[in-house]
Amino acid sequence: MNSESTTLLQGTLDMLILKSLVAGEMHGLGVSRRIQQITGGTFVVKPGSLFPALHRMEEEGWISSFWGDSENNRRAKYYRLTKAGRKQLEVETKRWGRISWAIAQALEAS
Amino acid sequence: MPLFVKARSFLRNLFSARRVEVDLDQEVHAHLELLTEENMRAGMPPKEAQRAARIELGGIEQVKEQVREERLGNWLHSVISDCRYGIRQLRKNPSFTAVAVMTLALGIGANTAMFSMVYGVVLRPLPFKDAGRLYTLWERNAKMGYEQNPPAAGNFRDWRDHNHVFEQMAAFDSTQTFNLAGNSSPERVDGAAVSPELFAVLGVSPLIGRAFSFQEDQLGQNRVVLLSYELWQRRFNADPSIVGQPIALDGSNSTVIGVMPLGFHFPGDTGTVLNIFTAPAAQLWVPLALTPKAWSERSSHYLEVIGRLKPGVTPSQAQTEMNSIEDQLVKEYPRDYIGSDVNLVPLHAQVVGSVRSVLLVLFGAVAFVLLIGCANVANLLLARATSRRREVAIRTALGASRSRLVRQLVTESLALAIAGGVLGVLIAAWGISALKLILPDNFPRTADIHMDGSALLFTTLASVATGLIFGLAPAFRASRTDVTKSLNEGERGTEGFGRNRLRSVLVISQVALAVILLIGTGLMLHSFVRLLQVDPGFKPDHLLTMEISLPDARYPNSQKAAFFSLLLEHLRALPEVQSAGAIGHLPLGGDIESYDMEVEGRAKLPNEYANPSCHVVMPGYFEAIKLPLVEGRYFGMRDSSDSPHVLIINDVAAHNVFPHESPIGKRLQLGFNGFTGEIVGVVRHTSHLTLDYAPVEEVYMPYLQAPFWGTMALTIRTASAPLALSRPVREMILALDKDQPVSKIRTMDDVMGASVAALRFRTLLLGLFGLAALLLGGIGIYGVMSYSVSQRTREFGMRIALGADLAQILRLVIAHGLKLTLSGILIGVAGGLALTRFLRSLLFSISAADPLTFASVALLLTLVAMVACYIPARRATKIDPMIALRYE
Numbered sequence: 001m002n003s004e005s006t007t008l009l010q011g012t013l014d015m016l017i018l019k020s021l022v023a024g025e026m027h028g029l030g031v032s033r034r035i036q037q038i039t040g041g042t043f044v045v046k047p048g049s050l051f052p053a054l055h056r057m058e059e060e061g062w063i064s065s066f067w068g069d070s071e072n073n074r075r076a077k078y079y080r081l082t083k084a085g086r087k088q089l090e091v092e093t094k095r096w097g098r099i100s101w102a103i104a105q106a107l108e109a110s
Numbered sequence: 111m112p113l114f115v116k117a118r119s120f121l122r123n124l125f126s127a128r129r130v131e132v133d134l135d136q137e138v139h140a141h142l143e144l145l146t147e148e149n150m151r152a153g154m155p156p157k158e159a160q161r162a163a164r165i166e167l168g169g170i171e172q173v174k175e176q177v178r179e180e181r182l183g184n185w186l187h188s189v190i191s192d193c194r195y196g197i198r199q200l201r202k203n204p205s206f207t208a209v210a211v212m213t214l215a216l217g218i219g220a221n222t223a224m225f226s227m228v229y230g231v232v233l234r235p236l237p238f239k240d241a242g243r244l245y246t247l248w249e250r251n252a253k254m255g256y257e258q259n260p261p262a263a264g265n266f267r268d269w270r271d272h273n274h275v276f277e278q279m280a281a282f283d284s285t286q287t288f289n290l291a292g293n294s295s296p297e298r299v300d301g302a303a304v305s306p307e308l309f310a311v312l313g314v315s316p317l318i319g320r321a322f323s324f325q326e327d328q329l330g331q332n333r334v335v336l337l338s339y340e341l342w343q344r345r346f347n348a349d350p351s352i353v354g355q356p357i358a359l360d361g362s363n364s365t366v367i368g369v370m371p372l373g374f375h376f377p378g379d380t381g382t383v384l385n386i387f388t389a390p391a392a393q394l395w396v397p398l399a400l401t402p403k404a405w406s407e408r409s410s411h412y413l414e415v416i417g418r419l420k421p422g423v424t425p426s427q428a429q430t431e432m433n434s435i436e437d438q439l440v441k442e443y444p445r446d447y448i449g450s451d452v453n454l455v456p457l458h459a460q461v462v463g464s465v466r467s468v469l470l471v472l473f474g475a476v477a478f479v480l481l482i483g484c485a486n487v488a489n490l491l492l493a494r495a496t497s498r499r500r501e502v503a504i505r506t507a508l509g510a511s512r513s514r515l516v517r518q519l520v521t522e523s524l525a526l527a528i529a530g531g532v533l534g535v536l537i538a539a540w541g542i543s544a545l546k547l548i549l550p551d552n553f554p555r556t557a558d559i560h561m562d563g564s565a566l567l568f569t570t571l572a573s574v575a576t577g578l579i580f581g582l583a584p585a586f587r588a589s590r591t592d593v594t595k596s597l598n599e600g601e602r603g604t605e606g607f608g609r610n611r612l613r614s615v616l617v618i619s620q621v622a623l624a625v626i627l628l629i630g631t632g633l634m635l636h637s638f639v640r641l642l643q644v645d646p647g648f649k650p651d652h653l654l655t656m657e658i659s660l661p662d663a664r665y666p667n668s669q670k671a672a673f674f675s676l677l678l679e680h681l682r683a684l685p686e687v688q689s690a691g692a693i694g695h696l697p698l699g700g701d702i703e704s705y706d707m708e709v710e711g712r713a714k715l716p717n718e719y720a721n722p723s724c725h726v727v728m729p730g731y732f733e734a735i736k737l738p739l740v741e742g743r744y745f746g747m748r749d750s751s752d753s754p755h756v757l758i759i760n761d762v763a764a765h766n767v768f769p770h771e772s773p774i775g776k777r778l779q780l781g782f783n784g785f786t787g788e789i790v791g792v793v794r795h796t797s798h799l800t801l802d803y804a805p806v807e808e809v810y811m812p813y814l815q816a817p818f819w820g821t822m823a824l825t826i827r828t829a830s831a832p833l834a835l836s837r838p839v840r841e842m843i844l845a846l847d848k849d850q851p852v853s854k855i856r857t858m859d860d861v862m863g864a865s866v867a868a869l870r871f872r873t874l875l876l877g878l879f880g881l882a883a884l885l886l887g888g889i890g891i892y893g894v895m896s897y898s899v900s901q902r903t904r905e906f907g908m909r910i911a912l913g914a915d916l917a918q919i920l921r922l923v924i925a926h927g928l929k930l931t932l933s934g935i936l937i938g939v940a941g942g943l944a945l946t947r948f949l950r951s952l953l954f955s956i957s958a959a960d961p962l963t964f965a966s967v968a969l970l971l972t973l974v975a976m977v978a979c980y981i982p983a984r985r986a987t988k989i990d991p992m993i994a995l996r997y998e
Contacts, residue, residue, distance in 0.1 A: 028137065029144040047141060047167050052180040055134075059182045061115030076144060077137045084115075 013053050014062075015096060016043065018081065018089040021063060025080035027070065028054060054079060062088045120183045127187065134177055138170050172509035179511070188514070189521065196522035200529075206494060207526070210487045213886070214530025217480035218572050219537025220879075224476045225572075226542055226565045228469045230558035232462050237373065239313030240418075244457035245425070247279070247415040247432065251450045258453060263400055264408045265439060266415055269452070272435050275428040279417035280308035281398060284377040284389035285701065287821070288396075289661050289851055290345070291358040298659060298853040299341065300390040302377055303398040311418045312376060319353040319368025322397045332399035335364040339372040341393040361663030364396065377414065379461050379554040408443050409706030409721070409781035416457065429454050461554050467951055468872050471630070474948075475879040478627045480576065482886045485620040488580040489893050491523065492613060495588035502588055515589040516582075523581025524574065531573030535566065548874060550867030552700075587612060610898070617894050618934040621975070624887035625938025625967055626945055631873075631880030632963040633946060637954040638873040641866055646698065647796035648735040652688075653858035654832035655696055658843065658850065659821040671751065671817040673846065674728050677824075680842050682730070686829050691731030692813065692822040696858075697796045698865040699823070706781030707809065709767060722763055722807035723798060724782045726819050729812065732758075732793060734825045735858070740764070742774045742791030749812040755787030756812060760795040763807035778809065783818045785811055800865050802954045825858070832857045872952065888974045895927045896982035906986045907994025916987040923986050927979030928972070935968050942967075 020026070020034035031054070032045045057063050062085035068078045081089075123130055142163055149159035167173060178184060200207040235241055247269065248258035261269065263281075270279040282304040290299050306322040309315060316336060325331050335357065337346070346352045356363035378391030398413075419428055432452035440450065455463070495502075502515060510518075539561055549556055658677075660670045674692055681690040695701040707720040714720075729745045740761050749756050757778055764773045779786045795805035813819065828835050836855045843852055863870075899906070906919055946958040956963075 027144065028141050029148070047138070047173050048176050051134075051138065051141075051173055052176045055177050056180045059116060059119040070144065072147060074140065074143060074147070075136075076140045077133075 011092070012096070013045065013049060014057060015089065015092040016045075017050075017053060017057065018062065018085055018092065021079060021081045021085070022089070025068075025078045027068075027076040027078050029076075031079065057085070060088075061085075116182060119181075123181050123183045124187065130181075134174055138167070138173055142167055142170070169509065175509035179514070188517065192518045192521035193525060195518065196525045199522060200525060203494070206490060207529075210490055210526050211529045211533060213483045213487055214527055214573075214576060215533035215537055216882070217483040218527075218531050218534030218569060218576060219541055220476045220882075221473075221480050221572055222534055222538035222561075222565055222569045223541035223545060224469075224473045225568045226538065226561055227545060227559050228473050229564055229568075230560065231553075231555045232466050232469055234555075234558055236458055236461065238457075241457060243277075243419040243421070244311070245276075245417055245419060245428070245454045246457055246460045247417060248453040248455065249411070249436070249450045250453040258455070259450070260411045260414050262408050262411050263404055263413055264406045265436075266413050267405060268439060269415065269432065269435060272438075273428075273431055275420060275423045275431045276417035277420045278307045278311045279415060280311045281305045281413040281415050282308055282377055283398060283412060284392070284414055285412070286396075287659060287853075288394065289360050289659060290394075291361070291849060292345075296849055296851045298657075298851050299393040300378075301394040301396065302389075302392045303396050305398045308376075308416070311416055313418075314371065314374055314376075316368035317371045318350055319366070321368065322395075326397040327399045329399045329401055332397040333362070333364045334367045334397065335359060336395040337366060337369045338375060338391075338393045339370060342369045359394075359396075361661035361665075370395070373557070407781075410703070411721075412703055425454060425456075464868075465554060467948070468868075471949060471952065472872065472875050472879070475627055475630060475876055478623045479879050479882045479886065480572075481579070482620050482623050482883050482890070484576055484580040485616045485623075486886055486890045486893065487526070488584055489613060489616055489890060489897075491580065491584040492587065492616075493893075493897055495519075495584050498588065512589050516585045519585035519588055520578070520581045523585065524577035527573045527577030527581070530576070531569050534573070535561070535569055538565070538569070545875075548871055550871050551864060553868075553871075583612060613894050613897070614930055617890055617930045618937065620887050620890045621931050621934025621971060622938035622941060624883040625935050625971055626941045627876075627883040628880045628967045628970065629938070629942040629946060629964060630949055631876045632967050633949055633953055633956060633958065633960060634869075634873045634876045636956045636960065636963060637952070638866070638869050640955045641801050641869055644801040646801065646862065647794045648697065648737045650735075650858040650862050652828050652830075652832055653735060654826040654828055654835050654839070654855075655823050655858055655861060656836065656839065656855040657821055657823050657853045659853070660850070662820060664849075665820075667817040668751070670820070671814045674813065674822055677843065677846060678728055678730060680846075681824075681826060681839065684835070684838060686835055688827040688829055689730055689734040690824065690826045691734040692728040692824050693731050694726045694813075694819045694822060695798055696823045696825075696861055697735070697798050698800065698861055700799060700865065702798045702806070704806075707767075707807075708779045710777040710779055710786070720763075720767060720807065722759070722809045724780060725798075725808065725810050726813040726816050726822075727810050728814075728822070731825055734827045736827075737796060738794045740792040740794060741772065742789070744791060744793075745810075745812045749814060751814050751817075753815075755785065755815050756790045757787040758791040758793055758810040759789055760793055760805070760808040760810075762795045762805050763809060764792045766807060780809065780811075782809075782811070783816065785816050787811065787815070801862075823854070869952075869954065884970070884974060887971065888978045891927055891931060891975050892978040892981060894930070895923065895979050896985065898926065899923060899982040899986045902986075903989055903994050906989045907991040910987075910989060911991035911995065919987045920980075920983045923983035924976060924979045927975055927983075931972060931975035935971055938971075939964055939968065 016035050016039070017031055020031050020038060023034065026034065028047070028050055032047075032050055035043055035045050054063070054065075058065055058079070062082060063079045064082050065077055065079050067075055070076045145163035145166055146156075146159045149162050150156060154162065181187070236244075238244060246258075247261070249261050249265070250257055251259050266279075266281045270276075270281075273279070282302050284302045286301050286303050287298050288301050290297050304322070306324050306327055309321040315321060317339065319336070321336070322334065326334055337352070342348060342352065350369075352366050353368060354365065356365050375391035375393075377389040379389070419425070429452070432454065436450065436452045459466075505515060505518075506512075542559060542561060546556060546559065658674075660673060665673060678690050678692065681687050695703070702723040704721045704723045707722050708714075709720075727745065729747055729749065732739070732744045741764075742758070745756065745758065759767075759773060759778075767773070768776065773789045773792060776789050777786065778789060793810070795808065797803055797805060798808070799806075813822070824839070826832070826835065826839065833855075840852055840855075843850055909919065909922075942964060943959060950958045
């Protein structure tokens with residue numbers, strides 16, 4: 001699994017976290033596994049990157065957190081998308097579209 | 111509202127730090143448990159599942175630290191905790207902290223004190239409206255070597271009336287003193303006679319009452335006076351009804367017309383003759399009123415002139431115009447103005463010009479002392495960093511990033527520097543009072559030297575800069591620690607080569623700075639010694655002097671001479687008095703007045719510029735000060751008012767005016783009240799300005815024949831200590847006239863001392879700074895060498911065990927220290943050659959690259975370094991090889 005992990009581009013981690021939370025509220029491990037799942041295992045987000053990003057995004061007001069019970073009745077901290085977070089995801093998605101299109105163009109140019 | 115969310119997070123991070131931490135801790139632990147559970151679901155045994163979960167998490171503390179660093183307001187939080195931690199560390203090490211803080215406090219304190227001086231004297235604007243347009247105007251006379259010769263009254267009038275570049279121009283005579291009598295005891299106060307334009311030129315108006323009108327500069331209408339705020343408070347109880355009242359000034363009544371604002375003492379602080387002497391702070395002002403004859407006077411140079419440039423006129427335009435006016439005067443009155451032009455000096459330069467470079471040099475010197483102190487503290491920090499490597503390693507292992515560590519260590523340095531700064535403010539306050547005690551009397555703007563907001567701002571900036579200077583390098587060095595190596599090695603351990611190199615660099619720069627500073631000190635000291643060696647021509651020991659100013663109103667000219675004759679007669683009867691005389695201006699007192707001179711019946715010599723400084727003396731003056739006679743005779747009692755008028759000239763005048771013949775018997779006609787007389791003697795030259803000023807032509811007249819002078823200085827040669835005689839002399843004067851004040855009672859040695867005060871002041875301060883630099887440099891070398899010896903204990907033990915004798919060990923250590931010192935000396939000498947040229951204008955009869963000074967400083971530092979190396983070297987020879995080899 002590790003051999004396939006790819007270094008995340010600066011700024012894309014936020015976008016992936018926001019995107020994964022669109023599906024609904026989840027705890028840190030859930031976010032991590034969701035990203036792994038939706039990127040087909042390309043990106044594995046380590047706790048050392050995940051938690052700082054979650055806390056920073058909460059301070060930005062894009063996500064909010066609350067303590068809840070996990071599926072196995074364990075207490076865990078859950079995160080959910082805020083209105084500002086949805087807006088931010090739109091902004092980032094658009095920007096990412098532009099960037100990836102531009103890079104694809106550049107690589108196709110002869 | 112994202113901004114609102116942010117602010118809430120920031121405040122929560124700051125004030126509910128505990129709850130945020132607990133929350134984070136629970137979250138990370140919960141994550142770990144979820145991971146474990148996931149692994150167990152995948153079929154791992156519990157132990158294995160937990161281990162795998164920990165590996166995936168990557169260290170609870172590290173993750174938490176990474177989150178903390180992302181937090182809003184993290185910087186503030188970490189600064190606070192760094193400060194707390196730093197202060198705890200410093201308290202754990204009181205001796206280190208005390209040494210470092212004291213070094214810094216002395217350095218920062220001295221710098222703050224010097225800054226207050228530079229700011230108050232040089233940088234603070236003058237307290238006049240639009241002061242940048244104010245200029246003083248002088249006659250420059252290359253022939254006589256005067257850069258700033260006051261113009262004669264006639265010139266001033268022509269300058270004022272014919273120029274189109276100055277808004278207004280005013281003249282003043284700053285050398286006036288007044289006998290103030292009245293209800294309280296009589297006193298002499300300094301004052302100035304000023305033309306009515308002066309207050310408008312300066313843009314200052316009286317606090318109460320009015321300034322002088324243009325009619326009041328006429329004789330007969332000039333019995334009006336303006337008081338300074340301080341005099342008004344002190345002598346007149348701040349009574350506003352004093353305006354309009356008469357006061358007794360110089361024996362007659364003058365009407366007070368106003369009081370000037372607090373702090374106004376013009377021309378106080380303004381440099382006068384040759385930009386060396388500073389006028390005393392004026393306590394009162396009277397109109398400058400001259401007779402029509404005096405207004406057309408061309409040869410008596412005593413008025414000072416100040417003008418306000420018109421807006422939009424440049425100094426060079428003004429210069430051109432004034433020079434063309436002066437050229438016209440030179441053409442019209444060729445005898446009076448040979449080779450002169452007008453010298454325009456900005457008022458600010460006039461006031462601080464003579465001390466500006468002195469202060470900047472001293473400021474630079476004291477900054478050097480601080481830098482040398484910084485190097486010492488940096489060395490201490492480096493030594494401490496070595497013993498703290500374990501701590502740094504543990505913190506690194508627990509997830510502290512390198513920048514976080516550097517920040518922590520720099521915070522500690524800043525805490526040290528700020529503690530030093532706080533203490534430094536106290537030292538500075540004390541230092542400023544001490545500085546004011548040793549300031550020369552004629553130092554400008556001393557009232558403006560005090561601690562204020564800008565000084566405190568300077569201290570703050572200096573402290574922070576200092577903390578960064580001595581803290582950054584050791585912090586970077588300390589944070590670069592190999593974790594595993596440090597943790598395995600234990601507390602001690604040899605340190606890397608790089609750290610030793612940093613130490614060497616510090617010591618070398620310390621020595622270099624000390625060398626530069628000491629070269630400056632040495633040059634100044636040499637100058638001072640040479641100045642003291644200048645022969646004033648007379649014998650200043652055992653001479654008592656004091657000034658008596660007889661007011662015109664009570665003493666017509668004829669009675670003045672009678673008063674002094676009688677007084678001197680009484681004085682000579684005292685058993686302790688060997689001889690006694692009097693002169694208008696004391697030698698080295700800083701005052702001269704020069705007048706036109708013509709040899710009767712002879713045309714001027716081609717290169718002759720006869721404008722000698724003129725003095726009136728009582729018989730016995732030359733004998734009292736022991737000024738040698740070159741030719742002819744001294745004045746005697748026979749030279750009375752009704753005998754033929756006689757003169758004595760000095761050897762400079764004799765050489766210039768009578769190069770090929772004896773002057774005895776020749777007759778001179780002087781601009782000094784038209785005095786004409788026959789030369790009866792030639793005396794040796796002496797200096798009336800300063801010892802370092804080239805001798806000028808001088809003419810002496812008997813006071814009995816030329817009593818046009820109110821103030822005379824007594825010169826009394828005594829058999830015993832001169833000041834012991836001051837009481838009987840005073841009583842004798844009061845017995846003659848009970849209303850007559852006596853002032854400036856001092857020995858001639860004191861007068862000479864005052865004339866070298868400026869050079870003594872800067873020599874003293876530079877000497878102090880030099881000494882501090884030498885001490886700090888020595889301590890620096892000692893510290894590094896003893897550290898190096900303790901690091902090399904094992905090596906030295908081995909050498910001794912292998913048969914090295916003690917002399918070899920001694921040589922090894924001292925050679926190492928000397929190598930560092932000599933590198934420093936080389937750099938310092940190079941720096942000295944580059945920097946001492948800034949000292950050139952402050953030196954007297956010594957070159958700024960004086961090889962003897964450079965060599966002695968190099969030698970001195972080598973000696974100090976040898977002593978500083980010798981102590982650790984001896985310790986090295988005492989190492990017991992058995993203990994050394996078992997150690998570690």
